[in-house]
Amino acid sequence: MSETSDPVTLMKQEVGKAAAQRVKSGAIVGLGTGSTTAYAIQYIGERLKSGEITDIKGIPTSFQATVLAKQYGIPLTTLDEVDRIDVAIDGADEVDPHKNLIKGGGAAHTREKIVDSLAEEFIVVVDSSKIVDKLGSTFLLPVEVLPLAMTPVMRAIEKLGGKPQLRMGVKKAGPVITDQGNMVIDVKFDSIDNPAELEKTLNNIPGVLENGLFVGVTDVVLVGEVIDGKPVVREI
Known part of the structure; x- marks a missing residue:
């Protein structure tokens, strides 16, 4: 992906990077779908390539995630071949105060729910526009x-x-x-x-x-915001 100075794109990259930093060597990683998660996949691939982490296997939640993982050199596996998923990283269309989600804007929520629910730790990466008081308020x-x-x-x-x-x-x-x-x-x-x-x-x-309701699945939410033109990531 080309370098950009657009604050929103930079913010998505920072959130993706923050999630990718939490992946440890030897991990089986659920690879989510969507624009912010795409940066997480990119940075996991870069960490792997540089030798910062080793022995990663990805389980993709969509055709998009499969293509990106191959592009960034992340070896893929399937649910038939593993007995655990250490961490899953995925986006959301809405996040409520209880960390419940609406997902499915990319129509991949069925596979996402299977993978994200199996993960020991499920990390959600979003920008602040996705934070709502009540699910269903902004998104179908x-x-x-x-x-x-x-x-x-x-x-x-x-x-x-x-x-x-x-x-x-x-x-x-x-x-x-x-x-x-x-x-x-x-x-x-x-x-x-x-x-x-x-x-x-x-x-x-x-x-x-x-359906796209994810209730009681999320462990960590990483929220990206642009403050004074600079990307900031906070954790919920």
Whole structure:
């Protein structure tokens, strides 16, 4: 990635770097998805290349993470081959005061949830715009659905008080298709008062694979901010 003086990009790089610094030699690392996490993957690769850390294996959460890991020389493994994940680094679309998340802006939340939940330590990297008082206040809740169940699932979500819409592709005619070959419904809830309950209720709808509520999974949140034109990283 080219050098930049844009404060927001620099801030994302600093947050990614701060997360990458927490990876120790011999670690199995969950590699998340998104723009800030992409810098973490880059810096893990650079630390590996320089010999600062050794013997790292990555478990990617998406096609994007797989491509970046290969680009930056991080050897990959699979959940079939490991008995643990030491640390996972991933972004979020919203973070509440209890460190609960909404994820899925990149439609990779199913694989992210599998990997991030298995990790001994789950580090979330975000910028301060993602910090909210209550989940669902700025971001729609993504729900991954088997294509054949699309209509009944949308009806079931409406009964729960949600307003569902099928996520459509950008520069692509038709819907977004996940890495698993499914579709994504983005749901507006007026208020998500009990994220843990809603997570279970949505996942119990037949045809729903997984939703973007991550409850009780996060250990550390690294928040990037631009203060007086300079990037600052704080930990929650």
